[in-house]
């Protein structure tokens with residue numbers, strides 16, 4: 001018999017194998033200073049394009065004040081216990097009511113974290129007779145939620161409605177056989193590449209197929225739609241989303257999440273969401289902070305306007321310079337380049353050290369081999385000067401990528417670890 005840890009000692013995994021070259025710099029970097037458009041990395045000032053603080057609330061003085069006052073008033077323990085037992089308060093209820101109204105649903109329920117909340121939501125919505133159909137490129141929280149499912153599941157090609165329909169046909173047959181129903185899951189905005197889920201076309205399929213739709217709108221909430229209610233509002237189909245999910249970790253610059261749906265569905269979930277039944281309630285400081293943030297989302301449309309001014313300047317500037325930014329329809333701004341993982345490392349080092357630009361780098365196995373994805377998150381705190389500086393830097397690094405500079409610089413890494 002093998003030692004359980006044998007595989008851990010032998011194989012660090014597709015990302016872990018780079019740890020000795022990557023840790024502290026490309027992964028687990030320490031960004032320091034106040035959360036904003038410019039922070040410090042290893043003592044150097046950098047323009048930061050890797051933080052999901054879309055509306056610039058993380059460090060807004062009014063938010064800092066409310067967070068601090070709530071900390072003084074409630075401490076970090078209150079309330080103790082799960083919602084069902086001893087962790088329920090009027091402010092939790094108030095936040096739920098306000099969130100539900102904001103996203104145009106009858107009711108909402110708070111989740112401690114988006115990731116585990118989504119797992120639990122999927123788990124609670126289906127039983128072993130039901131069939132799940134979900135986008136193959138869905139966020140890990142959806143994939144892991146589906147892993148809990150004891151019944152059948154089908155994936156459809158990324159954002160491909162034809163493929164969804166094919167799989168809906170299979171799922172419908174299967175559900176007729178098992179006596180269950182069908183749950184379709186997509187994202188409102190795909191966080192890696194920035195395309196919006198094709199919600200309008202997906203809900204149109206409800207005419208021909210009987211299914212319920214769960215949408216993870218982590219990146220759409222606060223950034224899309226006239227009022228900021230997200231991708232459903234943007235596409236005019238919010239009412240056809242059966243269960244709407246968003247996290248506080250992005251536009252709300254906080255911690256926590258929520259689901260919103262018809263009251264009867266939320267009443268059911270309230271009694272069946274294991275992530276909330278068997279875990280301590282969302283702490284009060286976060287609830288009070290979320291109420292304030294939501295109020296600002298509602299009453300300060302200029303936050304979203306500032307965000308989109310930067311998004312539009314960055315995305316059109318990149319396109320004008322001939323960069324491939326894929327098919328983004330949101331603030332998420334991907335820049336696709338061609339090169340190996342070691343070249344990507346040399347390129348990002350150059351961006352940070354020479355140009356003072358900090359953005360996330362995504363490589364194989366998250367994207368296909370040979371693709372370098374620089375993922376940029378514009379925020380309301382960025383300025384047009386930040387954009388201009390970044391565009392100049394991007395042109396410079398592309399030139400060095402194409403003339404082989406990064407290949408030469410990364411030759412030693414390739415010799416040691418391969419591509």
Ligand SMILES: Cc1ncc(COP(=O)(O)O)c(C=O)c1O
Nearest residue numbers: 113114115139141191218247249
């Ligand atoms: C699409 C999507 N869903 C869910 C989550 C998880 O949310 P949380 O950070 O609140 O756990 C994230 C990341 O934050 C996300 O990008």
